Amino acid sequence: MKIVAALTDPSHAARAQAQGADLVELRLDLMDGDPVEIFEASRKDCSLPVIATLRSAREGGQYFGNADEWMEKIGPLIPLADYIDIEQPFSQHAPSVRGAGRTIIASHHAGSMIPLDALFMLERELRVYGEIPKIVVTPSDNDDLIDLISFTEAAKKPVCTGVTGAQFRYARAILPLFGSEFVYCHTGATTAEGQYSVEEFVSLMNLMNRMP
Numbered sequence: 001m002k003i004v005a006a007l008t009d010p011s012h013a014a015r016a017q018a019q020g021a022d023l024v025e026l027r028l029d030l031m032d033g034d035p036v037e038i039f040e041a042s043r044k045d046c047s048l049p050v051i052a053t054l055r056s057a058r059e060g061g062q063y064f065g066n067a068d069e070w071m072e073k074i075g076p077l078i079p080l081a082d083y084i085d086i087e088q089p090f091s092q093h094a095p096s097v098r099g100a101g102r103t104i105i106a107s108h109h110a111g112s113m114i115p116l117d118a119l120f121m122l123e124r125e126l127r128v129y130g131e132i133p134k135i136v137v138t139p140s141d142n143d144d145l146i147d148l149i150s151f152t153e154a155a156k157k158p159v160c161t162g163v164t165g166a167q168f169r170y171a172r173a174i175l176p177l178f179g180s181e182f183v184y185c186h187t188g189a190t191t192a193e194g195q196y197s198v199e200e201f202v203s204l205m206n207l208m209n210r211m212p
Contacts, residue, residue, distance in 0.1 A: 035052075051082070104131055162184060
């Protein structure tokens, strides 16, 4: 399990590293300015691997362009990033990213729960073009959460699972225990409702690791 600090401000990258994050995610759809300069700012005092993410509006972000426009924005960052987050509608550009030797996080964010059998189907679809499928859902009850935990435990690894919303916030701490590769946290400004801060999550993991 690795802690990802999802950033809306590149100057917080050094803070994320000091607080115990393993990677930083630059949410470029939530930042103003030249993306290359944003990357340079994040690298200034931070040596952590970087995920470049341009999250679409349909999946909870603020990017409203099409796939070719997405590639125009992401293209100059491919040599600078370690991971590129690619949603399914943009997957036609995955070969260019993979050809450059970058790891692809193939992501899907849903505003509701996905049935268990469909989760396994989606995981296979995402793995066609990406090394790490990332599936984030919105559970409506405990049965949904149990299904998500079961999927996380049984799915081929690596896989990343998560939840949106505050109701099942605690699932963000539980899913890594069942095999989720990443947990996304914040360093001051959240990029999704219910996120823990990096400091909170590090403390939480330390507490659980000390339990008999």
